[in-house]
Amino acid sequence: MTLYYSLVFLLLVAEMALFMLLIVPLxxxxxxxxxxxxxxxxxxxxLQYGMKIxxxxxxxxxxDSVNRVYRVQVELAESNKQQGGAAVLGHERMEVQARKFYSQRNMYLCGFTLFLSLILNRTYTMILDVLRLEEKVKKYEGDPKASGKASEKLANAGDAGEIGRLRKELKDKDRDLETLKKQSEGLSREYGDLSDKYGATQVDATPKKDK
Structure with missing residues (x-):
């Protein structure tokens, strides 16, 4: 097994250990x-960003491993045709079977690693949802431990990625919008006051006609 496939195997083992840690009842x-x-x-x-890459x-x-498996299958089929429908014998057959075995092994290794990563992501999201629901139930039951910073942190858990960044930007935009609204209301009030003062000065400056 080459170095990069050995690293993929170690990653698969780490994913299995992490999955067991997530499903252990705590x-x-x-x-x-x-x-x-x-x-x-x-x-x-x-680490999550590096794992995505x-x-x-x-x-x-x-x-690449799927492509290799397909090429080996095609090569094996062509060899059988050249032999008149008979199976390939001797070292040629062993070589082709070995290549087929290694290609399928690499395909299954990479495939299960990718598949388990999706399962881990989904399991992590589901556990977060369950914890949030349990936290809400404890709040409704009047448990004092369910309120405070811990519950707020739990409510914001899982936002370290792209969704969390977008939510933060949305909150910042809402905050800026509220600030602009307040500034606009203040300017409107000041404009109204200045208009009233200006109108009053114009009335005072108008000369009175003699009757």
């Missing part, structure tokens, strides 16, 4: 602290 407090740390840690955010390369390896 107390609500420990699970909430763990997911809060994951959502707030800048190191985790950088890594999965792009794994996707390229997966496409």
């Amino acid at each position: 107390p609500f407090t420990i699970r909430r602290k763990m997911f809060t740390f994951i959502s707030e840690s800048p190191l985790i955010a950088k 890594t999965f792009i390369f794994i996707l390229i390896l997966f496409i």
Whole structure:
């Protein structure tokens, strides 16, 4: 196995370990602290960004392995035709079968790694939703531990990626819009006051006609 496929295998093992960690039944407090740390840690955010780039390369390896499997199948079919329908014998058959085995192994390795990454992402999102619902239930039941910074952090968990950035930009735009509205109202009031004062001065400056 080449170096990059060995790294893909290590990544697959790490994904399996992480998946087991996610589905292990833990107390609500420990699970909430763990997911809060994951959502707030800048190191985790950088790691997620790096993993996205890594999965792009794994996707390229997966496409290449599928192409190799297809070429081996075509080569094996052409060899069988040249032999008059008989199977390929000797070292040629062993070589083709070995190439077929390695190509299929690489295809399955990359495919399962990509598939498990999607499962991890979906599992992480579902667990976050469950934790938020449990937090709301505890608030409705009047649990004092369910209120505070921990619940706010949990509500914002999972926003370290693109969705979180867009939500932050939307909040900033809403804040700027409210500021502009207040400034506009202040300017309107000042304009009204100045208009009234100007009108009053014009009335005072008008000369009175003798009757």
